[in-house]
Amino acid sequence: MPLLRGKPELELVVWPEDRACDRRWLLENIHGAAGVIVMLTDKVDPELLEKAGSSLQVVSTMSVGYEHVDVNAVAKRGLKLGYTPDVLTDAVADLSVMLALMAGRNGGIGISVVQKGQWTEYPWAPFGFCGPQLSTTAASPTRKIGFIGFGRIAQATLARLVPFGITHCLYSSNPSSAPSSERDAQLAQKYNLQSVKRVDIDEVARESDVLFILAPGGSGTYHVVNETLLRKMKPTSILVNASRGTLVDSDALAKALREGWIWGAGIDVVEGEPQVSVDHPLVKEPKCVIVPHIASATLETRRDMATRAAQNLIAAILGGQMPAQVDLRGFA
Incomplete structure (x- = not known):
């Protein structure tokens, strides 16, 4: 002002x-x-x-x-x-990584347990609240990170994930955009990755341990994440959407979480927001971490x-x- x-x-x-x-x-x-x-x-x-x-x-x-x-x-x-x-590139990238961690480590469930005063009902157990680890380990040395959309925010998110030991980056982008093989090779060298590769959207879904949705909204990307795509994902995979709610079919994602097609989801945007009540199918899913469109906040x-x-x-x-x-x- x-x-x-x-x-x-x-x-x-x-x-x-x-x-x-x-x-x-x-x-x-x-x-x-x-x-x-x-x-x-x-x-x-x-x-x-x-x-x-x-x-x-x-x-x-x-x-x-x-x-x-x-x-x-x-x-x-x-x-x-x-x-x-x-x-807003950096702020959105920061939140995208936060959502991936929260969804993978059952952060939403854990916070809910504490805030409802139920911690005493969940004594320590060897695999209590466990989820897939974002970072690599000696026993699990490969991590494949996928992106639908690979613009400024996606590349900033990739940079933040490098210290976690990720090994591969896969992405799909607008079919009309020209391939950027030289840029991809430079990114792989810069971040010491085994590969940065543009592939079709089905391969991104099949191979990614974490799939970030960071593409523009509009008719061309409406419900690009649908039941067909979600069924291709790993049962231990995480979906993160910090772009536009219209890219993800909420009913299909809720079904995927409920039936265990994927592990969890971290969502900053929801189709139809802010009309998202406690009866919304994604709000009902414990493994869906939702924040109210605050990526740039x-x-x-x-x-x-x-x-x-x-x-x-x-x-x-x-x-x-x-x-x-x-x-x-x-x-x-």
Whole structure:
């Protein structure tokens, strides 16, 4: 906010509460705006753009994803679209590793036992609360880590996993993207891995000890993790989703956990969030660790995201290079 308030040529209209902006308030106040900063919870559609009027020049979202923005409608009006990649990469990678550890080591079950005052009902046992170890051991010297999507966040997650002794990295990515064999060889050499290899999604599922879902949302990746894919995974494998809830079929994942197709899951995003009640099929599964979409929720990262969103808006309105602009060529 200081960055915006420091521009006297800008008149600010600010939602006054520390919660998601009320849709009605936004529609009532956007008319005549030159730019708008929105969150993931704000639907940018023709209705909103029509309310803004012809003065609108830029939509700046404080997020790396922009599925909440009708990019065709934005492009059709000749508007600029800003977003906040890069600044949240490390925070999301950190949380992805945390979820893998929590799911593998039955962290959700353990925390629940303590918080419900049930610890006395679970005296120590040789294999009590045991789960698959993320790091390699002398008796188990191979660890294969898989990724669906292998962009900035996936590669940052890979870097964090190296000290655990992982040996192989497998990933699947958009079929339209060109292979990056040279980059993969460089990553393998840099991290002393036996291989970094692009394979088909079925092989990623079959071979991975931990499978990280870190691909963009949208129609092309809707329910890419479904019953068919989950049945291919190892019974000791872990699934982590820190991208978008729509990539994972919640009912299929709940079934996989309930019937033991996989060991556990760590989930930051759920399809239909925040409408996730105690009756949700994933909430009912003890081996599913769920946090409420907090992958970027560090003080440092949220400040950086807000700064980037403000910089994008200022540059678009007052002239200058937007730090992060979505390429809208091909839309509209």
